[in-house]
Amino acid sequence: MEQLQDKSLVKQSSYIDGQWQQGNGAIDIINPANDDCIAQVANAGIEQAEQAIAAAKQAFPAWAKKSAGERAQLMRKWFDLMMSHQQDLGRILTLEQGKPLAEAKGEIAYGASFIEWFAEEGKRIYGDVIPSPAADKRIMVLKQPIGVVAAITPWNFPNAMIARKAAAALAAGCTFVVRPATQTPLSALAMAELADRAGIPAGVFNVVVGDDAKGIGKVLTQHPDVAKFTFTGSTQTGKALIEQCATTVKKVSMELGGNAPFIVFDDADIDAAVQGAIASKYRNAGQTCVCTNRIFVQQSVVEEFTAKYVEQVGKLKVGNGLDEGVDIGPLITQEALSGVTKLVEDSVAQGAKVVLGGRTLDMGKNFYAPTVMTGVKNTMPIAESEIFGPVSPIISFTDENEVIAMANDTDVGLAAYFYSRDIGRIWRVAEGLEYGMVGINEGLISNAAAPFGGVKQSGNGREGSKYGLDDYLEIKYLCLGGLDK
Ligand code: ADP
Numbered sequence: 001m002e003q004l005q006d007k008s009l010v011k012q013s014s015y016i017d018g019q020w021q022q023g024n025g026a027i028d029i030i031n032p033a034n035d036d037c038i039a040q041v042a043n044a045g046i047e048q049a050e051q052a053i054a055a056a057k058q059a060f061p062a063w064a065k066k067s068a069g070e071r072a073q074l075m076r077k078w079f080d081l082m083m084s085h086q087q088d089l090g091r092i093l094t095l096e097q098g099k100p101l102a103e104a105k106g107e108i109a110y111g112a113s114f115i116e117w118f119a120e121e122g123k124r125i126y127g128d129v130i131p132s133p134a135a136d137k138r139i140m141v142l143k144q145p146i147g148v149v150a151a152i153t154p155w156n157f158p159n160a161m162i163a164r165k166a167a168a169a170l171a172a173g174c175t176f177v178v179r180p181a182t183q184t185p186l187s188a189l190a191m192a193e194l195a196d197r198a199g200i201p202a203g204v205f206n207v208v209v210g211d212d213a214k215g216i217g218k219v220l221t222q223h224p225d226v227a228k229f230t231f232t233g234s235t236q237t238g239k240a241l242i243e244q245c246a247t248t249v250k251k252v253s254m255e256l257g258g259n260a261p262f263i264v265f266d267d268a269d270i271d272a273a274v275q276g277a278i279a280s281k282y283r284n285a286g287q288t289c290v291c292t293n294r295i296f297v298q299q300s301v302v303e304e305f306t307a308k309y310v311e312q313v314g315k316l317k318v319g320n321g322l323d324e325g326v327d328i329g330p331l332i333t334q335e336a337l338s339g340v341t342k343l344v345e346d347s348v349a350q351g352a353k354v355v356l357g358g359r360t361l362d363m364g365k366n367f368y369a370p371t372v373m374t375g376v377k378n379t380m381p382i383a384e385s386e387i388f389g390p391v392s393p394i395i396s397f398t399d400e401n402e403v404i405a406m407a408n409d410t411d412v413g414l415a416a417y418f419y420s421r422d423i424g425r426i427w428r429v430a431e432g433l434e435y436g437m438v439g440i441n442e443g444l445i446s447n448a449a450a451p452f453g454g455v456k457q458s459g460n461g462r463e464g465s466k467y468g469l470d471d472y473l474e475i476k477y478l479c480l481g482g483l484d485k
Contacts (some may be wrong), residue, residue, distance in 0.1 A: 001038055001095065004088045008193065013042035014209050015192035017055030018202025021048055027211050029186060032098040032330045032366050033320040039096075041185050044210040049179070049219040052206040056148040056175035057225045059203025064145045064173040068122040075119035075170060077198035082112040082191070089159065089190055094321040096184045097158050098329040098366070099284050101321055110446070111163030111191075114464060117448035121466060122171030125473065136484040142476040145173030146251060147227030149472060150220035152213075152241070154233045155332055156287045158184035161232045161255075162191060164452070164463040166205060172472035174228070177206045179216050183332060185209040221245045228472065231255070232289075235412065235457050253461025253471045255289065255453060257386045258414030261407035262292040262443075263429070265400070266300045268419035269441070274308045276443030277392070280417060282316060282370060283444075285328050286390040287336075289458075290415035290437070290446065294376075294383045295394045296403050302396040306374060310356050313392065316370045318361060328390055330366035337366050340389030344371065347382040351375060352393065378406045386412075400425060404432040414454035417443055436462075 001010060013020045023042035031038050063071070082089060090105035097104070128141040149169040153161040162178050169176045180188035188207045195205045210216050221229050221244035229245050231238055232255040245252045262280060264273045281292040297305045321329035331337045337360060344358055357371030368389055376383055376393035383393055397403040407416060416435035420426055430438050436454040439445040446452055451462040461471045 004091060006085060006088050009085060009088050009092065009190040010039060010186060011189035011193055012040060014044040014048055014052070015189060015196070015207045016048060016052045017206065018196065021051070023048060023210060027182060027185070027209070029096055030183070031095050032332050033322075034364055039186060041189070041209050044208050044216075045212050046215045046219055048210065049177070049208050049216045050223070052177040052208050053148060053150070053219070053223050053225050055203035056177050056206055059201055060147055060175045063170075063175055063201065063204050066173070068125065068171070071171060071173065072119035072122055074198055074200050075115050075167070078195050078200060079112050079116040079119065081194040081198055082108060082115065085194065089187065091322070092190055093158055093187045094329070096186045097155060098332065099321050100326045100329055103284065104321065107157055107160050111157075111160035113448045114160070114163045114167040117464070118167040118171035118468070121469060124466070125172065125469060136481060138480040138483065140478040140480065142478060143473045144476055146472055146474050147174060148225055149174045149176050149228045149230060150223070150226045151176065151178040151230045152217060152220060152233065153178060153180050153188075155181035155184040156284060158187035159191060162188055165230050168463065168468045169472045170200070170204065172469050174472050175204045177208060177220065177226075179208050179210065179213075179220060182211045182213065217241060218244060221250070222247050224248050226250060228252070230461070230471065238459060251471070254459030255461070255463065256414075256457060256459040257412055258289045258454065258458055259293045259384075259386055259410045259412050260290055260415045260417065261433075262295045263403055263407060263416075263418035264295070264297045264301065264305055265418065265420040265422070265425065266298040267422050267425070268301070269421065270301060270305055270308060272441065273305065273419040274312055276417065276419065276439070276441070277309060278312055278316075278443075280439070280443035281392050282313070282328055282390055285331055285368075287332065287388050289386070291387075292392070292417060292443070293387055294378065295392055296397050296406065297394060298403075299396050299398050302394070306355070306372070306394055309392070309394075310372050313370050313372055314356055318367055318369065319363065328370060330364055331368060331389060332366070334365055336388060337368055340368050340387060340391060343382045343385055343387060344373070344391060347373065347376065347380040347393070350377070350380050352380055352382065357390070378409060384410070400429065404429060408432075408434045411456055412454065412458045413456040414458040415439065415445065
């Protein structure tokens, strides 16, 4: 923290209605790399969540009334400030979350890119004029901001999961209340400080930090003044929150868990597949919802792929994310570490083999070695669960239909990846995969211009792209009659 250029980016209380509000007691923010307490943040509760909603409700009419260009100017300033403080924001993110600094700075640029992109896209919220079946009538469609948006976000992308939602909401003319994950509120509060400096009016962007996830969650999902609820997190929590939203029939979008297949066909460029798999698997120590979860390799190339993959994975450097050259940081908590350890052990008990790693590392409490497993079956715990850790299970297959069936044999459908150079196969497989996003000969697919989201129990709604605005807009139909003289 001492090395930050701008220490006033570290805030210690919730940001509500343009004010830094106190709470009851404090939450310790722990660096997962070494267990140090890096800051304390006031613990807000139900009352503060209600205040934030009231502030967002009050700020809504004036924000909605601004032209898209006026909103874009303020958002552009916010974007510029995030980019000019990228180094500090990255450092704060690494300190509270653990990911390597280069990745953390990448996340800041990625999060900021949504603010820039949606600020511009907000100018293109076009309505429609529809040919009327009656000569004396005209049919028109307006798109209007839905109102107050409430969000709950996870710890794995403390900046970007907020930016992706807030950017679209604010560009559409909505006001916004977010409860960030308890482990990683500092990045959210730093965003609020920069929103404040950018001149985004009080009440438009609010951050409520509190450890009563359930209590605050109930307010955000059930309050009658919240029109839309958006969540990124586990499928289990998402399901409970959807149920809560039913009480007031809120518009809901959900970015939930995945179980991404990564398929390597025998005609693939194997070296490119190795690089793609590493990028999609080991980013953020495997703790992303689009991380490769199961690597399927066609029988005839499984030996070649595995040898090259193990060699490359073995070179990844694990350590404190602030240290030079580190590729993989700690997992977020000890519970996360025990979860990964158990998945590996249970799968080994069922016949899987660890060919690299497969153990915790003695450099802090939360470090797990980059791991590769072979002889894995699609029904083993490591293949059926979302791993959220640096473990690659390799499953071999013989034919295309078999692997599509195995890839789809899960309740979730967020991201999938495959490598092939056969154009017919590329179409067949891309169309056959029951996933919201498919990377073809590419392991990193997410950006502000593209629609991010899942099918099946991975959720609904899309973040990013022109489709991302729809989640924050209502369609209003106007029928103008009596045109005959
Ligand atoms: P993860 O396993 O990634 O922590 P969760 O779905 O448990 O996934 O958490 C995602 C976010 O949801 C976090 O901000 C967490 O604090 C919050 N959360 C967890 N449980 C609840 C709940 N019952 N009600 C509201 N928010 C919750």
